[in-house]
Amino acid sequence: MTQATNLQPASSPIVASVIGCTRRYPGVLALDNATFQVAAGEVRALLGKNGAGKSTLIRMLTGAEIPDSGSVSINGAELSHAGSGRAQESFEKGVRVVYQELSLVPGMTLAENLFLGRWPRKGGVIQYAEMEAAAAEAMGRLGLDLPPNRLVAGLSPAERQLLEIARVLVGKPTIVILDEPTSSLAAAEAEKVMAAVTRIASEGIAVIYVSHRMNEIRQIAHSATVMRDGRIIDTVDVKGADTREIVRLMLGSEASRTAALENTGSDKVVLEVRDLALAPKLNSVSFALRKGEVLGIAGLLGSGRTELLQSIAGVRRFDAGQLLVDGATVKPGRYKEMLRRGFGYTPESRKEEGIVPLLGVDENTLSTNFSGVSKTGVLSSRMMAQATRRVIDRLHIKAARTDTPIGTLSGGNQQKVVIGRWVYANSRILLLDEPTRGVDVEAKAQIYAIIRQLAAEGRSVIFVSSEIEELPLVCDRVLVLRDGTLKDEFISPNIDQDAVMAACISGH
Template sequence: MTPAISPGRAAETERVASISNCTKRYPGVLALDDVTFEVAAGEVRALLGKNGAGKSTLIRLLTGAELPDSGTVEIAGQALGQTGSARAQAAFASGVRVVYQELSLVPGMSLAENLFLGHWPRQGGVIQSARMEAEAAEAMARLGLDLSPRRLVASLSPAERQLLEIARVLIGKPRLVILDEPTSSLAAAEAERVMAAVTRIAAEGIAVIYVSHRMNEIRRVAHSATVMRDGRVIDTVDVKGADTRLIVRLMLGSESGPAAQLENRVADTTLLEVRDLALAPKLSSVSFRLRQGEVLGIAGLLGSGRTELLQAIMGVRAADRGEIHVDGKPVTGACYRHMVERGFGYTPESRKEEGIVPLLGVDENTLVTDLAAVSRRGVLSASLMAAATRRIVEHLHVKTSRTDTPIGTLSGGNQQKVVIGRWVHARSRVLLLDEPTRGVDVEAKSQIYAIIRQLAAEGRGIVFVSSEIEELPLVCDRVLVLREGRFAGEFTAPDIDQDAVMAACIAGH
C-alpha cells in the first residue's frame, strides 16, 4: 500500500523524502518487506509500530546509514545512489537530520559548543566564538528556547536538553527532521515544550517524522500516522479521526484486549506505611499506606518528587524527617542494603543508565540481587545460575534464546522484565517501580502490566510511578497524585479517570 499524504494537505505539496518498494534483509531477519513511504514538506508524520516492526531500519534508509537490498530512496527528488559513508553524507547534504532517543550532548561544554560539536566555525584556524554563539542563539530561538549560548549543558533540565538536540539539527537548512521518541524521558508538562517545537519546525516547511508510543502526543502534533508491522507498512491514517483501538489493532494485527485484569485481591495487611516524609526541596509531607496485593500508582508532573519519594523509601536518599514502617515496625537508620534485606526491590527511572549492565548476560543481570542462592560454598555455580535464570525468564516471559545472552541485545521491554525479575529472584515483597514502561512498545507495555498484576496477585505490594497518566487505570488499584510536596488527590479502581488524575496533577500549575 502506498501511503497518502495526510488528509487536508495539498496534493502539490513538495515531497521531501520517499522510499519506494524497499526490501532489507539481515541474517535470519526480513527487516523491511517491499516498503513504500513518503513525507511532504511541512508535514508531521508519526511512525508507529512495536519493537521489531521495522521503524529503525526505515529511518536508517532515509539517513543513508543502510542500503536497501532492492528499491530506491529519494531525498528532495534525488536518489541516494552512493554506498558506505558517502551515502550517509549525501543524505545529510540533502537535508536529512535525526535526533535519536539517547541524547548525545556533552554536559561539560556550553550550549553553543554542543550545537556546533565537531564542526565549529573557524577562520584562520581559530574558532569564531562570537559567530557560533550568535547562530546558536538563533537556532534555539526558533524553538522558543531562551537560554544563554554560554551556559553549560549540565545545568539544563531534561526538556531543555531534548530541545537543544532538536535545535542542533536545525543548523544547516534541514529538509527532513526525524525525532525518535523525543519525549520518552519527559513528563506531560515538559513534553508540551517539545511538541510546541515540533509544530514550529513544521510551520517552517520542514518535514518531520515523529516516532513515539504516546498516542495523546501523536494526536496533538501529527497530521498523519504510518503504522508498521513485521517489516511492512500496514496503513497511513489521519490520527485525528482514527480510533486508538484501530491503531493498536493495526500495530498488533488483532484487537487489543484489556491490558490487565484488575481483580481486587488487596488484603488488609499493611506492608509499608510512610508518615510525614519530607525531603527538601521536593517533598514536604508525604504519608500513605501500601497493602499486600496492592498496586499503588503515583502520579505527578516532572519534578513533583516521585523519584525522590521512592529513593527515600529505599534508603538511596536520606529523608529530612518522617517515619517508614515495614510490617508495622518502624525502620531506623534505613539504607539501601537494609531495605533489600527487609524484602524491598527498586527499579530506577533510567533503565539503560542505572538498571542494567549491557555487556553482561541476562543471567548476571537477573541474579545480582542474590548471588548466594546460586552459589555452592561461596563459588558461583553455572548450573544453578542457568536454572534460576530460566525460572525468571519463564515466569516473566522474557524473550531470549539463551540465559547468558548479553542483556544489551534484548529489546527495551525484555530488558525491563529482567530488571523487575531480579527482585522476583530476590523474593522481594515490596517493589518500587519508577517508570517501568518508559521507552517500550505497546505490546511490551501490556505484558509488563500483566506481570505487575501477576506479582501483586502473588501477595506483593507494588508502588508504580508513571508519567503516562493513561496507563494508571490499566494497572493500578489506587492512584495518589503528588503535587507541591504532598499528596493532593486519591483515586480508587474502577473509578480512576485519567482526565481527573491529570487535572489533579496540574492544578495550581
C-alpha cells in the same frame, strides 16, 4: 477510519519518499514493503508499539540502513551510496534526526554544542564570534533566547531538548525527525518543544514526530502514519481520529484478552503508597500491593514509572507522601532499609545498572548477601558455587559454569540472573522495571513463568512494562500512570490490552 491521502499542506512538494522498502535481519522482518512519503512543511506523526518498524524506517531515511529492496529518495533524488557514505549522502540532502537520548556535552557552551565537530575555523583557529552569531540565529528560530556562551550544564531539560533541535537546524535541513522529544519533560516544558516544532514546519521543513502522546499529536500534526509488524498500516487525519481506533491499528487483531491467571494473592496488604509526589513526574500516586499479587504499572515513556519504582525502593527521595510496609510508615530515600525489609529492585537499564559484565554469574547473583556464602568473613568458593547452582537450576539459566562472566550470557539469561539475585536474597517484594526488555520471545515466556511462580510462593511483584501486550500475560491487576497519578485499573481476566493502551494515551 478515513484514509489520509491529501493531508500534507496544499501544493507542497514531497521531500522524502520510502517506496516499497523491505529490510530483513536474521529471524526478523523489520520492514515489509513499506511506502511512506512526507511533504514540505508537514508535521507527520509516526505511531506504533515497540518493534513495529519505526526505528528501521527512520534509519532508512537517514541512510544508516540500506533496504534489501525498494528505494529511498530525498528531494526527488534517490540515495545511491551502498556503504558508509550513505548516511553522509542523506545528511547532505537535508535529513536531520534528534534521537531520544540527548547527546549534548554539559561542559561545553551552547554554541560549541551546536557546532560540535563542525566548528568554523580560519587558519586552524576556531572562529568563536562567527559560531556564536550562527548559534544565536539557530536558537532564535525556536524562540530560545539564551547566551551562546552559556554552559549546557546549567540548562533545564526543556532547554536541552530545544538545543538538540536547534543543532539540526544549522545548515539547510529539509526534513527533521524527532524521536519522542517530550518523553522526559513535564507538560509545561513539552509545550515549548511543540511550539518549536510548529515554527520549524512554518519554515517549510518537513517534520516526522515519533510519539504516543495524542494531545501533542492532535495539536501539531497534520496526519499520523501507523506502523505494525514492519508494515505501514494506515495514514490518518489525527484531528478526527478516535483514540481507540488508532490503538486498534497499532495492535491489530492480536487477542486483547487472555485466560484468567491463577490468583495466588491474599487480602493482606504488604505495601501501601499514599499520595506520593516527586517533581516533575509524580504528583499524587496512591495504591496498595497485596501478598502474592503481581501488579502491573502501565504508562507512556516518560510517565514516571521508573521514578515511582525508585521512590519505593529508596533509590530516590520523594518530595511528599507516605510509604507503609506491613502497616508501618518508612522514611523515604533509604535503600538499605528497604532491602532489610525484604524489597528487591531490578533497574530498567540492565547492562548499565543491573550487572557487572566482567564478573561471574556467581558474584552477580550473590552480591545481595555475600555473608551467606562466607566462612569467618572469607568467601567460600564451594558455598558460592552451590548457592549459585541452586538459582541457575531454579530459573533455568543457561551458563556453562557458575563463574562464567555474566557479560557472555544472552540478554534473557542475564535478566534471569538479575531477578535471581533477589530470589537468592529471599526478597518478598520485587520491583521489576522492564524485566523483559531486550530478551527474546522464549526468554520472555520463561520470565513470566518465574514471576508467576514467585507470586504463588507469596512474594509480591510490581511489574513495570512499556509492552502493553505482555501485561495481561503476567499481571493480576494493571494500573495506568498518566499525568503524574494513577488513572485507571484493570483486573484479570478483564485486562484488555486495547483498553490499557487507550488509557495510557487518553488525554495525551
